[in-house]
Amino acid sequence: MAHATTEHSHAHEAHESHESLKVLGFWIFIVTDILIFGTLFACYAVLHTHTNGGPGAKELFEMPGVIAETFILLTSSFTSGLAMLALHKGKVKQLIAWLAVTAVLGAAFIGLELHEFVVLVEEGHKISSNAFLSAFYTLVGTHGLHVMIGLVWMIALMIQLSRRGITEVTTRKVTNLSLYWHFLDVIWIFVFTVVYLMGVM
Amino acid sequence: MWENIKEFASTFFVTGDPLIYGADVAIVLTSIAIVFVLTYFKKWTWLWREWITTVDHKKIGIMYLIASLLMLFRGGVDALLMRTQLALPNMKFLQADHYNAVFTTHGTIMILFMAMPLMFALFNLVVPLQLGARDVAYPFLNSLSFWLFLMGAMLFNLSFVIGGSPDAGWLSYPPLSELSHSPGVGQNFYIWGIQISGIGSLATGINFLVTILKMRAPGMKMMKMPLFSWSVLSSSIMIIFAFPILTVTLALLFLDRFLGAHFFTMDLGGNPMLYVNLIWMWGHPEVYIVVIPAFGIFSEVVATFSKKKIFGYKSMVFSMMLISIVSFFTWAHHFFTMGSSANVNVFFAISTMVIGIPTGVKVFNWLFTMFRGRITISQPMLWTLGFIPCFVVGGATGVMLAVAPADYQYHNSYFLIAHFHQVLIGGVVFGYLAGMYYWWPKVFGFKLDDRLGKWAFWMWNIGFYVCFMPQYALGFMGMTRRLYTYGSDTGWDLGWAPLNLVSTVGAFLMGIGFIFQVWQISYSIRKGERDLTGDPWGGRTLEWSIPSPAPMYNFAVEPHVTTDDAWWKVKEDRAKGIKPAPVKLEPIHMPKNSAIPFIMSVFWFIAGFGFVFDWMWMAIPGLVGVAGCMLARSFSYDTDYYIPVDEIERTEAALRGRTV
Ligand code: HEM
Ligand SMILES: [Cu+2]
Numbered sequence: 084m085a086h087a088t089t090e091h092s093h094a095h096e097a098h099e100s101h102e103s104l105k106v107l108g109f110w111i112f113i114v115t116d117i118l119i120f121g122t123l124f125a126c127y128a129v130l131h132t133h134t135n136g137g138p139g140a141k142e143l144f145e146m147p148g149v150i151a152e153t154f155i156l157l158t159s160s161f162t163s164g165l166a167m168l169a170l171h172k173g174k175v176k177q178l179i180a181w182l183a184v185t186a187v188l189g190a191a192f193i194g195l196e197l198h199e200f201v202v203l204v205e206e207g208h209k210i211s212s213n214a215f216l217s218a219f220y221t222l223v224g225t226h227g228l229h230v231m232i233g234l235v236w237m238i239a240l241m242i243q244l245s246r247r248g249i250t251e252v253t254t255r256k257v258t259n260l261s262l263y264w265h266f267l268d269v270i271w272i273f274v275f276t277v278v279y280l281m282g283v284m
Numbered sequence: 285m286w287e288n289i290k291e292f293a294s295t296f297f298v299t300g301d302p303l304i305y306g307a308d309v310a311i312v313l314t315s316i317a318i319v320f321v322l323t324y325f326k327k328w329t330w331l332w333r334e335w336i337t338t339v340d341h342k343k344i345g346i347m348y349l350i351a352s353l354l355m356l357f358r359g360g361v362d363a364l365l366m367r368t369q370l371a372l373p374n375m376k377f378l379q380a381d382h383y384n385a386v387f388t389t390h391g392t393i394m395i396l397f398m399a400m401p402l403m404f405a406l407f408n409l410v411v412p413l414q415l416g417a418r419d420v421a422y423p424f425l426n427s428l429s430f431w432l433f434l435m436g437a438m439l440f441n442l443s444f445v446i447g448g449s450p451d452a453g454w455l456s457y458p459p460l461s462e463l464s465h466s467p468g469v470g471q472n473f474y475i476w477g478i479q480i481s482g483i484g485s486l487a488t489g490i491n492f493l494v495t496i497l498k499m500r501a502p503g504m505k506m507m508k509m510p511l512f513s514w515s516v517l518s519s520s521i522m523i524i525f526a527f528p529i530l531t532v533t534l535a536l537l538f539l540d541r542f543l544g545a546h547f548f549t550m551d552l553g554g555n556p557m558l559y560v561n562l563i564w565m566w567g568h569p570e571v572y573i574v575v576i577p578a579f580g581i582f583s584e585v586v587a588t589f590s591k592k593k594i595f596g597y598k599s600m601v602f603s604m605m606l607i608s609i610v611s612f613f614t615w616a617h618h619f620f621t622m623g624s625s626a627n628v629n630v631f632f633a634i635s636t637m638v639i640g641i642p643t644g645v646k647v648f649n650w651l652f653t654m655f656r657g658r659i660t661i662s663q664p665m666l667w668t669l670g671f672i673p674c675f676v677v678g679g680a681t682g683v684m685l686a687v688a689p690a691d692y693q694y695h696n697s698y699f700l701i702a703h704f705h706q707v708l709i710g711g712v713v714f715g716y717l718a719g720m721y722y723w724w725p726k727v728f729g730f731k732l733d734d735r736l737g738k739w740a741f742w743m744w745n746i747g748f749y750v751c752f753m754p755q756y757a758l759g760f761m762g763m764t765r766r767l768y769t770y771g772s773d774t775g776w777d778l779g780w781a782p783l784n785l786v787s788t789v790g791a792f793l794m795g796i797g798f799i800f801q802v803w804q805i806s807y808s809i810r811k812g813e814r815d816l817t818g819d820p821w822g823g824r825t826l827e828w829s830i831p832s833p834a835p836m837y838n839f840a841v842e843p844h845v846t847t848d849d850a851w852w853k854v855k856e857d858r859a860k861g862i863k864p865a866p867v868k869l870e871p872i873h874m875p876k877n878s879a880i881p882f883i884m885s886v887f888w889f890i891a892g893f894g895f896v897f898d899w900m901w902m903a904i905p906g907l908v909g910v911a912g913c914m915l916a917r918s919f920s921y922d923t924d925y926y927i928p929v930d931e932i933e934r935t936e937a938a939l940r941g942r943t944v
Contacts, residue, residue: 101924104421104498111490111524118528126536126547126558133546133553211544214553221539221547235911239918252921 102255109259113266116229120270123222124277131282133214140215140282143208145199149279152195153271156230159188160268163261170257175248178257179241185264186237189230196227219278226274229267236260298448301382303365307445337877339423340836344430345408346727349720351434352401358441359398360798362390367751367791369768370784373775383768384451385470389444391454396478397437399574399708400485402716404433406577407492407516409727410719413827413834414510416501416843416850421494423875424923429484429491431885436481439892443473447896450474453766455563456537458548458556463541469896471541476892479534480885482527489523492516501826503845510825510848511600512719515580518604519573522611526569533562542895557622564615572611575707576604578715579646582668585722586650588821589665590657593849596649603642610639620691629688636686640679647672662821663737667718670745674710678703681756696766699759702752709748725820729832730812736804743797751790754783824852831939837874837927840936841867869933871926878923884913 131140166181200220210220240260244253298304322328335343365386369378378386412420420426443449450470452460461471496517500509537559539545546554579600587594594600616624616632650672659665681703685694694700725731763770763780775781819828826843827834829851847853854864891906893899 104494107498108422108425108490108494111493115486115490115524115528118525119532122529122532122562126532126562129555129558130547130553133555135546135551135553210539211546212552214546214549214555217539217545217547217554221536221545235915236918239915243919247921256918 102251105255106258106262109262113262116266120222120225120273123218123225124273127218127222127278130214130218131278134216135213137213137215138208140219140278143203144279144283145202146279146283148195148199149275152192152199153275155188155192155195156268156271159185159192160265162188163264166257167261170249170254173249175244178249179244182237182241182244182257186234186241189234189237189264193227193230193234196223200224223274223278226267226270229270233260233263233267236263296446298445304445311445332879333877336882337427337879339427339875339877341408341412341420341423341426342727342834342836344426345405345410347430348401348405348408348433351437352398352405355393355398355401355437357798359390359393360795362386362393364791364795366390367788370770371788372785373770373772373781375769378768380768381451384766385449387766388450388453388456388474389440392440392450392474392478393437394708395454395570395574396481397433397440399712399716400481401433401437402720403519403574403577404429404485404488406581406716406719406723407488410723410827411492411495411513411516412499413726413830413838414513414825415496415499416504416826416839416845417495417499418838418842418872419499419875420491421499422491424878424881424917425487425491427878428881428884429488431881432484432487432888433481435885435889435892436477436479436484439480439889439896440473440477442893443470443477447473455567457563458537458540458554458559459550461537462549463544464549472538472896475534475538475541476896479531479538480888480892482530482534485523486527486531489520489527493520493524496520501839501843501845501850504850507598507601508845508848508850511583511594511597512577512580512825514601515577515583515604518608519576522569522573522576522608525612526566526573529562530566530570533559533566536562538895542898560619560622561615564618565612568615568618569608569611571707572607575711575715576607578671578711578719579604581715581719581722582650582671583646584825585664585668585718586653587849588722588823589660589662590654591822592653592657593824594649595652595655596645597848599645600649603645606642607639610635614639617686617688617691620688621695633686633688637683640683643679647676662721663732663734663741664718664722664821666738666741667714667721670741671710671714671718674706674714674748678706678710682707694759696764697759698755698763698765701765702755702759705752705755706748709752714744722821723827725815726818726827726832726834730808730814731820732808733804733812736800736807740797740800740804743793743800747790747793747795747797749790750793751787754787754790758783758787819851824849826851829854835935835939837872837932840869840872840932869929871928872932873924873926875924876922878917878920880913880917880920884910887913 162181162185166178166185169177169181208216210217237260240253240256243256247253297308322331335347338344365378366383369375369383408420408426412418447469450456450461450466450473452466452471452474456471456474459465461474496509496513536545536547540547540549540554546552548554548556548559550556583594583600614632614636616628617636620629620632650668661669681699685691685700685703721732721737758780761778761780761783763774770780775784815832818831820832821828826845829843830839843850857864887906887909889906891903891910894901894903894906
């Protein structure tokens with residue numbers, strides 16, 4: 084940190100360096116989250132054939148719903164990118180609007196996923212049915228839980244943005260959120276490929 | 285109604301054992317005493333303002349230190365109970381199931397609630413000061429980490445009097461830890477106690493990684509950083525890679541028990557070996573996570589008390605980083621005998637032996653540093669010297685265990701018990717105690733008494749060899765671990781009994797060593813030599829350049845670093861008459877205290893307790909509370925402030941006035 088002359092610019096600098104520190108910390112948090120998903124994927128890889136004679140991925144998964152989910156989540160990643168553009172242009176209203184669109188898409192994704200789970204459970208394929216389904220619900224469910232947490236966070240940020248506008252702090256927060264959202268997208272692509280595509284093939 | 289309450293109480297509270305009644309009484313009396321003292325001396329607001337809501341890394345470090353020493357006591361009592369039971373054949377002191385609970389809680393507490401927090405205590409007390417930083421990267425998160433650890437530890441310890449202790453071993457292998465074999469709540473206490481504190485540990489790993497990467501004083505390049513900070517960096521990286529695996533493993537075990545999932549069960553496609561692999565992918569690096577900082581401490585201590593630069597700085601750094609990578613590729617040496625192919629065993633046997641090489645390099649570097657140095661045998665140095673032979677022998681027996689075919693003989697025998705205690709006590713405990721003695725004057729402003737310290741040291745050391753050397757022999761004689769008793773035939777005819785008796789005597793000697801330390805601390809609080817210079821040992825690194833105890837902002841002026849051993853350089857310059865350039869004080873940016881970490885951790889505790897007993901009416905509000913606290917933090921913007929220049933001037937004048 085250089086030695087600033089006036090107290091104001093000094094304060095400003097101290098703050099800014101704290102904000103960039105928080106972005107770095109968030110990246111490392113993402114690394115740990117990748118490890119969490121990596122471990123869950125490994126468990127799924129070991130257990131996905133352990134159906135104990137019950138139906139496997141091929142019999143259970145309905146691809147149209149999953150493809151719709153994928154499409155929705157990819158679109159939401161795009162709209163969160165548009166939100167970032169608005170942020171950099173300093174347009175609060177636009178930013179909040181794009182975040183709202185992103186949130187609606189995220190909620191639609193969760194709705195579809197819950198629907199998929201409910202249908203499976205009603206047919207009698209529960210988390211307790213066999214090891215394959217345990218691994219499936221846990222892996223996909225953990226991703227879904229992450230999306231839900233992202234939604235709550237997004238709403239909290241929309242409120243903060245409408246109150247405070249674009250500041251150093253809110254900029255950092257939106258940056259982290261968008262990082263998180265893209266990360267969930269990437270994880271979903273792996274889920275889609277490993278669980279669904281390779282499952283039904 | 286009355287019947288229902290009685291029945292509930294009889295399953296909820298653990299009863300029927302004098303030890304547990306004793307614990308109940310002790311808990312109640314201690315709680316009453318604490319409440320009384322705090323109220324009588326009107327200390328509640330002080331406690332709340334100065335400690336519970338603090339974000340000062342030095343205070344957080346002190347709280348970690350106190351908690352971990354208490355846990356050392358609890359784990360030590362467990363150890364003595366076990367050794368008493370094994371002292372003679374056919375002892376009737378502990379029942380089989382009670383013995384299982386005791387070795388489980390002993391192992392878990394020692395590693396997760398003693399070694400880890402003692403390590404975090406030193407991280408917090410030392411790293412920012414060594415780096416010339418005013419704080420850690422995320423002070424709020426730091427406080428949260430501490431409270432999560434404490435709540436997790438409390439939850440785990442509660443199992444002793446409420447519901448029943450876990451008894452499936454410190455790593456909880458299934459199927460033992462599954463509902464089918466452990467239907468009680470003990471296993472749930474294990475899962476949630478570790479899960480909650482584990483989240484805190486992970487956060488600490490992230491915090492110190494960023495602190496070390498980003499908060500160093502200007503001019504302190506990575507290769508000018510003190511070796512203790514390097515060891516913390518290495519340990520933090522391992523935490524970041526290992527703890528997420530633990531989080532997932534425990535979560536899956538919980539799903540098995542809670543929702544009837546089948547990850548590790550024996551039926552419906554579950555695979556217990558999956559658990560064994562996962563837990564050791566965390567467990568093996570965990571051993572290095574706790575031991576590497578001890579290496580860092582020894583490097584500081586040896587250099588300071590030999591009045592020499594550390595020998596082979598670069599090779600020290602390199603070997604620590606190498607260990608932190610290779611430690612992730614050795615996990616299967618914990619189950620050589622469980623039917624992997626020969627090729628798999630060979631890979632893990634070789635990778636395990638490879639770790640011995642960088643470790644050996646370090647030992648030689650310490651020896652070369654001492655060679656021709658002006659050595660003072662102070663307390664930190666004493667523990668370091670005690671460590672070296674202990675660790676060398678422990679390392680050698682470790683390599684013996686790494687020989688896969690031979691492991692078929694030693695596996696789960698007392699030979700193994702002797703080996704890992706040699707590394708854990710000789711390496712981790714001796715190491716952290718050396719660190720505690722070394723930095724104690726910096727933290728508290730006085731030295732710990734030398735004479736009592738020597739008694740403690742020799743009790744621990746002699747006790748250690750008396751306790752564990754016979755166990756190598758017992759291992760060869762066929763005594764297996766987790767054995768709660770043995771008959772007169774094996775005891776007297778095969779000769780186990782004399783060796784076991786000797787071993788128990790050794791354990792009690794270590795207990796006496798601990799008592800000496802408690803005495804030493806309470807004596808020194810009143811009479812210990814005060815440290816008025818801030819640099820009682822003639823230190824080399826930046827933490828010794830400021831008054832003891834350090835002011836809340838650590839450094840009134842940010843130090844500018846040009847070499848390694850930065851403070852040594854300043855002292856040399858001063859001796860040559862080179863005056864430091866005059867500096868202007870500036871307001872210092874500090875984080876504000878916050879109650880959120882504490883409150884959030886209490887909610888975690890509530891949620892954990894609810895999950896332990898399968899009480900959703902309690903678990904769900906707990907989780908909602910956690911989420912509420914996160915939102916509350918997200919909405920709070922007024923989180924920092926500035927210390928004005930005149931206040932810094934006043935503080936410094938007071939401190940230096942006392943100092944000079
Ligand atoms: C202070 C002196 C200590 C004594 C006398 C002692 C004694 C014992 C004994 C008797 C056992 C049970 C052996 C068996 O029946 O299987 C045991 C297990 C264990 N100890 Fe210690 N111990 C001490 C310190 C430590 C420390 C400092 C640590 C770790 C930092 C530690 C970690 C463990 C672990 C992980 C186990 C295995 C528990 C299990 O089998 O699940 N111990 N110890
Ligand atoms: Cu290992």
